[in-house]
Amino acid sequence: MKTLHLCVVRHGKTYFNRYNKLQGWGNSPLVASGIQDAHQAGQKLSQVHFKAAYCSDTTRAMDTAKIILEENKNSREISLITDAKFREEFYGSFEGTNMDAAWTSAGAPVGLRTYSEIVDKYDVDKTKDLLKEADPWHDAENSEEFWQRVLAGFKRILTNPVLDDGDNVLLISHGNSLISLADRFGEGKIAVHERPANGSISQMELSKDGLTILTYNNEPVKD
Numbered sequence: 001m002k003t004l005h006l007c008v009v010r011h012g013k014t015y016f017n018r019y020n021k022l023q024g025w026g027n028s029p030l031v032a033s034g035i036q037d038a039h040q041a042g043q044k045l046s047q048v049h050f051k052a053a054y055c056s057d058t059t060r061a062m063d064t065a066k067i068i069l070e071e072n073k074n075s076r077e078i079s080l081i082t083d084a085k086f087r088e089e090f091y092g093s094f095e096g097t098n099m100d101a102a103w104t105s106a107g108a109p110v111g112l113r114t115y116s117e118i119v120d121k122y123d124v125d126k127t128k129d130l131l132k133e134a135d136p137w138h139d140a141e142n143s144e145e146f147w148q149r150v151l152a153g154f155k156r157i158l159t160n161p162v163l164d165d166g167d168n169v170l171l172i173s174h175g176n177s178l179i180s181l182a183d184r185f186g187e188g189k190i191a192v193h194e195r196p197a198n199g200s201i202s203q204m205e206l207s208k209d210g211l212t213i214l215t216y217n218n219e220p221v222k223d
Helices: 032-044 059-071 099-110 115-121 124-134 143-158 175-185
Strands: 004-010 050-055 080-082 168-173 201-207 210-213
Touching: 004 143, 004 175, 032 059, 050 059, 050 143, 059 080, 059 168, 099 115, 099 124, 115 124, 124 143, 124 175, 143 175, 143 201, 168 175, 175 201, 175 210
Parallel strands: 004 168, 050 080, 050 168
Antiparallel strands: 004 201, 201 210
16 A cells, blocks of 8 residues: 655745735735745755645745745756645635634634634534635535545545655645644644644655644644
């Protein structure tokens, strides 16, 4: 059975991150410190020989990936693969709104006010479902829609014919996407109240059986 080693990096900090706005399929550029986030991640990964590199088709992910690959002398021959399947969760009409206000709108029907309160009472998937229900247009992704898309992206990586057992793969991801992976595959060992740091590196193993998370947000996942 083929197992791939994934280095999953959250993109560098953007203007919407700075302003505490929901940023899913919407997009804003990396701020100066966000560019530095990418360089620092690239320096940490500079000796890793990547066989493939993936990211979403958002500029914040693509710019982060390009900087990391430029820092890596062992992976100059690979081409970055962009795919909408790796986009952040889609927040519908809440795109670009204040994060705290959006989650209050989502939690209010069940008597909750914050993202943390929703996660504590339910789980990360329920936050997606509640946000879709609160969206007047119902365009926001619910958990089923999110996972159908994202898992198809991981299947694309796993079935890439150029990748062999044990190969290293770079994946540039997003804050809520990483939280969602931690909640689904972290076996209850990972706190999911806050987004991982911009430029943080999480190590995962991908096989047909799913994901195993070895480190998350630069820290080992403890038993």
